[in-house]
Amino acid sequence: MTPLTDIERLSLQALEARPPREAGLGREIHRPSQEALEDNYRNILAFVGEDPNREGLLRTPHRVAESLKFLTSGYGQNVETLLNGAIFHEDYDDMVVVKDIEFYSLCEHHMLPFFGKAHVAYIPKGKIVGLSKIPRLVDMFARRLQVQERMTTQIAEALETALQPKGVAIVVEGVHMCMRMRGVEKQESSMVTSHVMGTFRTDRATRQEFMALVKGNGRI
Ligand SMILES: [Zn+2]
Numbered sequence: 203m204t205p206l207t208d209i210e211r212l213s214l215q216a217l218e219a220r221p222p223r224e225a226g227l228g229r230e231i232h233r234p235s236q237e238a239l240e241d242n243y244r245n246i247l248a249f250v251g252e253d254p255n256r257e258g259l260l261r262t263p264h265r266v267a268e269s270l271k272f273l274t275s276g277y278g279q280n281v282e283t284l285l286n287g288a289i290f291h292e293d294y295d296d297m298v299v300v301k302d303i304e305f306y307s308l309c310e311h312h313m314l315p316f317f318g319k320a321h322v323a324y325i326p327k328g329k330i331v332g333l334s335k336i337p338r339l340v341d342m343f344a345r346r347l348q349v350q351e352r353m354t355t356q357i358a359e360a361l362e363t364a365l366q367p368k369g370v371a372i373v374v375e376g377v378h379m380c381m382r383m384r385g386v387e388k389q390e391s392s393m394v395t396s397h398v399m400g401t402f403r404t405d406r407a408t409r410q411e412f413m414a415l416v417k418g419n420g421r422i
Contacts, residue, residue, distance in 0.1 A: 276345030281360045288332035299323040300336045310347035318376035321416040325368040358397040369400030371412045
């Protein structure tokens with residue numbers, strides 16, 4: 203195991219220091235207590251015509267608050283801590299692909315779930331990352347309020363910054379409950395986003411090899 207050099211550590215910190223668009227552009231935000239949040243959920247229950255004091259609903263505001271904390275726990279994580287100790291110097295320079303990484307996220311427009319699979323690849327340039335860290339990186343960005351496009355780019359950029367590889371490619375397939383349950387109610391539609399960097403962008407054959415590897419997955 204080779205520890206991160208100062209430069210590597212700095213570039214990871216730089217990535218984390220960028221204005222978090224998803225967290226309000228760095229503005230001071232008053233964070234209410236969990237008690238206040240649970241009161242809000244009691245209001246929501248009353249708003250939809252329920253009795254918040256009905257036996258079955260008594261602990262619902264607490265459960266929803268706890269669940270929301272888990273579903274947004276990615277805000278409490280950062281790339282540096284997540285990957286720390288899991289980046290190794292290695293001469294391997296063929297494509298590394300991690301396919302079918304399940305993810306569950308919340309769309310920032312409706313706070314409804316969107317979920318699906320991410321396929322991530324990179325071509326190392328002297329550094330590799332422990333394989334289990336790639337799904338954890340996906341989880342970290344998924345467990346925030348997101349749009350699928352931004353989540354896709356963030357995962358790719360985090361890998362790019364952490365490993366400075368020859369290339370990074372990612373394809374994300376997601377189904378959005380805000381489309382399926384409401385609005386246009388398109389039951390079968392799914393969304394595919396991708397982001398390619400380095401060799402995957404400049405070399406068509408490499409890109410095609412990756413796309414062929416991730417193709418042929420069943421629909422979500
Ligand atoms: Zn939505």
